[in-house]
Amino acid sequence: MIILLKQVRIPRMQKLLLITALVFSIGSMSSAALAFVSGNQSTPQLDDQQAVQYQELKSKASNLHVSWDERDALPDWVRMTSLDINWQSDDYTERVYQFLEEYGQLYGITDPRPTLQVQGQKQDTLGMTHVTLQQVYDGVPIYGSQLQFHFRSDGTISS
Numbered sequence: 001m002i003i004l005l006k007q008v009r010i011p012r013m014q015k016l017l018l019i020t021a022l023v024f025s026i027g028s029m030s031s032a033a034l035a036f037v038s039g040n041q042s043t044p045q046l047d048d049q050q051a052v053q054y055q056e057l058k059s060k061a062s063n064l065h066v067s068w069d070e071r072d073a074l075p076d077w078v079r080m081t082s083l084d085i086n087w088q089s090d091d092y093t094e095r096v097y098q099f100l101e102e103y104g105q106l107y108g109i110t111d112p113r114p115t116l117q118v119q120g121q122k123q124d125t126l127g128m129t130h131v132t133l134q135q136v137y138d139g140v141p142i143y144g145s146q147l148q149f150h151f152r153s154d155g156t157i158s159s
Helices: 012-038 048-060 092-107
Strands: 065-069 074-079 116-123 129-137 140-151
Touching: 048 092, 074 092, 092 116, 092 129, 092 140
Parallel strands: none
Antiparallel strands: 065 074, 116 129, 129 140
16 A cells, blocks of 8 residues: 655544544455465366366465465465475576476466566575566566565475
8 A cells, every 4th residue: 555645734524534544444454464364265266277287286285375366366375385396406496487387377377488587586584585576578577467486495385
């Protein structure tokens, strides 16, 4: 949420209504954030390819939690304890592309390499490696279209 402040004289009653609306908006966002973190969202209607890949991912991932975007039946967020996958490379960027080549249909991605460019890779103080991909169209980044992958220090995928 972006709030732009401008010095304007507002009558007292309108100030109270504005503050009440702001508090209500923040409260609503907190409820949505809580549902997102807890993973309590139900699985939406998936197309056949998505359903097959989702079942395969469920069979290979331990403690899989998925938060779904109900509007377009795509995952907002995927978290797991471990994934039974034979990584073809030690390079985390290659691991991300391998994951998307195997499970990309779940996200509606058929060919990840030309449409998703690596925006960054960093390692935090806990030893986790974070890889960010940016969706592009004809070389132009699409605003708000990023995927982030998180790997534990032992190389296993976390989310």
